[in-house]
Every structure is written in C-alpha cells, then in structure tokens.
Amino acid sequence: MALRDSLTRFIAERLLQDRTATIDPNESLLERGVVDSVGLLNLITFLEGETGVRIPEDAMVPEHFESVVAMEALVAQLKGA
Amino acid sequence: MNHLLWHRVRTHAQATPEREAVRGNGRSLTYGALWAQSGRVAAALTAAGIGRGDRVGIVLPKSNECVVAMLGVLRAGAAYVPVDPRAPAARQAYVLGNAQVGGVIAAPGILEGLAAHRDGWMPRVAITHGPGAAPTWLGDALRGPMDALPDASGLDDANGAHEHDPAYLLYTSGSTGHPKGVVLSHRNAITFVDWGIESFGIGPDDVLSNHAPHHFDLSVFDIYCALHTGAVVSLVPDRLAPFPTQLAEWIEKEGITVWYSVPSALVRLLKQGKLERFRFPALRTLCFAGEVFPVKYLREVMACFPSSEFHNLFGPTETNVCTWYQVPRPLPESMLELPIGAVCRNQAAVVLRDDGQAAGVGEEGELLIAGGTVMLGYWGLPERTAAVRVQNPLHADYADPCHRTGDRVRIQPDGSFIFLGRRDHMIKTRGYRVELGEVEAALLSHPAVREAGVVALPDEDVGAKLYAAVSPEEGMTVTHEELVPYLLEKLARYAVPERTLVLADLPVTSTGKLDRTGVRDRILASLPTA
Numbered sequence: 141m142a143l144r145d146s147l148t149r150f151i152a153e154r155l156l157q158d159r160t161a162t163i164d165p166n167e168s169l170l171e172r173g174v175v176d177s178v179g180l181l182n183l184i185t186f187l188e189g190e191t192g193v194r195i196p197e198d199a200m201v202p203e204h205f206e207s208v209v210a211m212e213a214l215v216a217q218l219k220g221a
Numbered sequence: 222m223n224h225l226l227w228h229r230v231r232t233h234a235q236a237t238p239e240r241e242a243v244r245g246n247g248r249s250l251t252y253g254a255l256w257a258q259s260g261r262v263a264a265a266l267t268a269a270g271i272g273r274g275d276r277v278g279i280v281l282p283k284s285n286e287c288v289v290a291m292l293g294v295l296r297a298g299a300a301y302v303p304v305d306p307r308a309p310a311a312r313q314a315y316v317l318g319n320a321q322v323g324g325v326i327a328a329p330g331i332l333e334g335l336a337a338h339r340d341g342w343m344p345r346v347a348i349t350h351g352p353g354a355a356p357t358w359l360g361d362a363l364r365g366p367m368d369a370l371p372d373a374s375g376l377d378d379a380n381g382a383h384e385h386d387p388a389y390l391l392y393t394s395g396s397t398g399h400p401k402g403v404v405l406s407h408r409n410a411i412t413f414v415d416w417g418i419e420s421f422g423i424g425p426d427d428v429l430s431n432h433a434p435h436h437f438d439l440s441v442f443d444i445y446c447a448l449h450t451g452a453v454v455s456l457v458p459d460r461l462a463p464f465p466t467q468l469a470e471w472i473e474k475e476g477i478t479v480w481y482s483v484p485s486a487l488v489r490l491l492k493q494g495k496l497e498r499f500r501f502p503a504l505r506t507l508c509f510a511g512e513v514f515p516v517k518y519l520r521e522v523m524a525c526f527p528s529s530e531f532h533n534l535f536g537p538t539e540t541n542v543c544t545w546y547q548v549p550r551p552l553p554e555s556m557l558e559l560p561i562g563a564v565c566r567n568q569a570a571v572v573l574r575d576d577g578q579a580a581g582v583g584e585e586g587e588l589l590i591a592g593g594t595v596m597l598g599y600w601g602l603p604e605r606t607a608a609v610r611v612q613n614p615l616h617a618d619y620a621d622p623c624h625r626t627g628d629r630v631r632i633q634p635d636g637s638f639i640f641l642g643r644r645d646h647m648i649k650t651r652g653y654r655v656e657l658g659e660v661e662a663a664l665l666s667h668p669a670v671r672e673a674g675v676v677a678l679p680d681e682d683v684g685a686k687l688y689a690a691v692s693p694e695e696g697m698t699v700t701h702e703e704l705v706p707y708l709l710e711k712l713a714r715y716a717v718p719e720r721t722l723v724l725a726d727l728p729v730t731s732t733g734k735l736d737r738t739g740v741r742d743r744i745l746a747s748l749p750t751a
Contacts, residue, residue: 158334159706177462179463180464200465202461
C-alpha cells in the first residue's frame, strides 16, 4: 500500500498539479488526460526510483499505465520476474 | 468568396456532406455533421452577443469537438483562444483573463478548476463538453452541453468579419513571466494553409495526422490543410500519443498520408516504436518543425520510411512557417547540419547583418519576414509588437512591414538558410518555446528564492533540458523538491527545470547582471558525469 500512497501523491502533485485532487486507483488516467509523453517519462522515473525495478521498453504500453492499480500490477510483475 | 478560414469548409460541406472530415478517438465526423454542429455553436455564441471583435477560449481535451468549437467560434465572427487542457488552472485562467474572452468552451472539470483563479473574470457564455456536472459559478452564462445545443440551420454567417480580423490567438512563453498572445488573422492562416496545400499537393484523398496540441501552431496545418481540400484530419488519441509502439501502429492503421510533428516525436518513434514492423505504404510526406532535427537521427528515421518525402519547416508562431527545405534522398554524407531552406512562396525574407546592411551569400544576420503570414501583433502589448514589426530596413518607398524573428541565419550559395541560433534567451524543448526569463521570474516569485538563473543544455532526445541555479533568501533554505510543485502551478510542465542547484550566491558579471555563462559552468560542474 505504500506504493499506492506515494504514487497517488506523485500523480496529484506532479501530473495533476493539484495536491488535493482525488484519484481513484481504478480510474483511467489516460482517459483523464493525466499522462502525456512528458508525464509518462516522469512516471517511469518515479516508479523506478521508488521501487528499484527497471521498466523495460516492452512494458511501455497503455495497459500498464492505465491506472494506479495497473501500475502496481506492473511493478509486482517486474519484481516477480 | 474564400477570404475567411471557414469558407472552404462550407464549400466541402455543401458539395460532399457525406465525406469524412475529422476522425478522433474512434469516432468520425462528416463534413455535413461538422458544418451542422459548428453552426449550433456559432448560433449559441451569437445569441449570447459574441461576434466580431470578441474572443472565445477553448479548453478541451483533443477531440472532434475541438474542431467543431474552432469552426463555431470563427463562424460567429469571433477569434478562438485554444488553451492547453493540461496546463495548471492558474495558467489557463491567466490566458483567458488576458485575452478577455467573452465566451469559453470547456470541459466541466476544467471550468470548476478555473473558479479559484478567475480573479473577477466572468464569461458571458460558457458551453460545456464532456462528463461532469457544470459548475455553479457560471450562473446564467451556462449553455450546453455542446452536443445538445439547439439546431441552427437558419444561422446567418454574414457577421461582418473580414480577412484581417483575428482568427485565433496562440499563447507562447513570454520573457516577463507571463505567456503572451500571438494574434493571427484569417489572412495569416489562409496564406499559410494555401502554401501547405500547394507545396505538398494535398487533396481529398489525403489523411493528415494531427499530433500537435491545438494550442500549438503545427495543428493549423493539420486541421485546415485537410478541411480546405476535402481531406481527412485524424487526431492522434491522447491515450496513444505517449506510447511509441502504439503510435506507430496507429499511423499504419489510420492510413496516414501526411504526418507533421516536432522532430522529438519522430525520434521517440524511431527509438521505441518498433518501426521495422511496418512499411507505411500510404505515408507519402513527413513534415517536421519546432526544433532542430539532429541529422544523425534524421538519417535513421528516413531509413524507416523508405518511400516518404521529408520536409523541414521553419518559422516562429508569429509567422507560422516562413522557410522550408525538402530533405534530399539520399541525405548527403557531408551534410552535418540541416538547412531550413528558402523563404516560402507569398512571403519575402531579408537577412540583416549586425551593422544594419543586407547580408550576402555566406554572411549571417537576423532573419526578417514580410508577407501574408506575419501576425497582427501580440495581444495587448503594443510596445512588444512595435519592437518586432519594422519597416523593411532596405527601403522607405512604401509601407513594407517585416517581422523580426530573432533567429540568426547564414545565407547559402543557393539562397537557402542555415539556422544558427537565437538573438535572445528563448530556447526550444520538445518543440515548445520557453523564455528563460519566464522560468527565472517564476523561481524568483517563490518566497525563499533570492536569485535565480536558468540555462538550457542540449539534449539529443528533446532538444534541450532546463537547469536552474538559485540562492536562498537570508536565513532560509530551499530545495529542488520544494520548488517543483510550486513551479508546476505557474509554468507549463515542459518549462519546469530538471534539476535545481542551490548556491549561496549566483555568479554575476562585472556590471552586476546575472552571469549566465557562469551559471551554466556551475550547473555543468554539478551534474553527474554519465
């Protein structure tokens, strides 16, 4: 759950630029327009720094960055690999 | 008559109403539907008293409805102001307030976010589009939603507008700390669009991509070169744009025939798009603009699109494109820097040496542009406009206004130009203009910052990356991590520095001015050596 909290905070502060924004872990961040190409690179840097995993280029597909839950699953999958 | 930007859209809507005009997010809009829907927007604006001499803000995620909204505003006789839907609310509110828009067309959530920053600004009409409840602060101004506006088949398009009226305002980075609005007329846009249609042979069988955001002038080419010829403009879905492998599939699947983007988008496709999967048989023309394309990467990109033409388009927002260069195939081995080409048809170029004389072959100077694409001016900034709008310095026989681009070029033997750099402190990152002064002003507005200097360091992927150096106020501390959220409320995301070096004092020149070279050296010394 620690990742969920820090990731949600990161998205609110850095991508939405609104510390008070509410982010449902299941909602589509892509539909909401939160993740653009600059935002995606920031997210990857954040996830790698926070969890120590290396996100390969193959994993850069919309499905893995759709939502907070999807990013958690990606990290879990990469840690297990 | 074809003197307003929407006239030729009407021609196609009447001749071929069933043909596809706009494609976005899996939905398609015919010329007939585009015409009918934009008429409803125009009628709703007209009913609210919006017309010639007014401006209307458009703050929508990229969608078919953006294009409907633009045409609707134009048909009402007003000018539109496209605002980045992802920009901080404070910046959106600044632009809308600065342009004194009388109307706004926006997503409900964006309108809600503006409430806290509007500073007394109140639109006469607000049309919503998208999910969410309409905010209450708009009161009686609220209309819509956009897709439920009343039918407007009786709309009278004769609104008195003429070709030198503003068609749209594009806000770019301003050195004083606030973005400034570049006012472009119908004539400006049509001059550029006509050049694009003729130069690239655009016709009804083309499918033009729209990669750039709508507050960026590259999108003028995509939208209007398509809609003026009966072609299709296909909007790159926001959800795919960040993912190069998906974007490459999209280009292939959509049958894009003409692509236009910043070079960094093509470099990302090259590096991560797995382009070798496709042949892109439909893609006949790729145009790029907005920043310098490193020749090394251009060679590799050209190899991935073996049957496509490549064109380097050049020009500031104030003149849209003013020079262009068709990249030869094969690209000569000896070519180390890509020319920006010769001046576009229906424009004229003057290159002025530092001593005020016209430059000859092999000489360098500032590029001045005259002709139909030169902007009307900076919105509400007559002194700034006068500083860049000058009489052709080579004669005084008649009024021959030129725009000083601030770009330094060298004239080649064939009359084409090589871009050498800027006269001032404007840089490009990911194709976006950033005035270093705007970033410094934002840093200085932080209570703990005493001095601030920003420099741009070259970067292969995005053109340049920004780095800051600051000194704290007496007895205070400040960190990069504290500054970033603060800056994100004031600046576009791409204008926020990558790192901030905190120093007790910043280097100054002998006259006490910020020593940018010194700042640059300190920042370079602080970076980890890769």
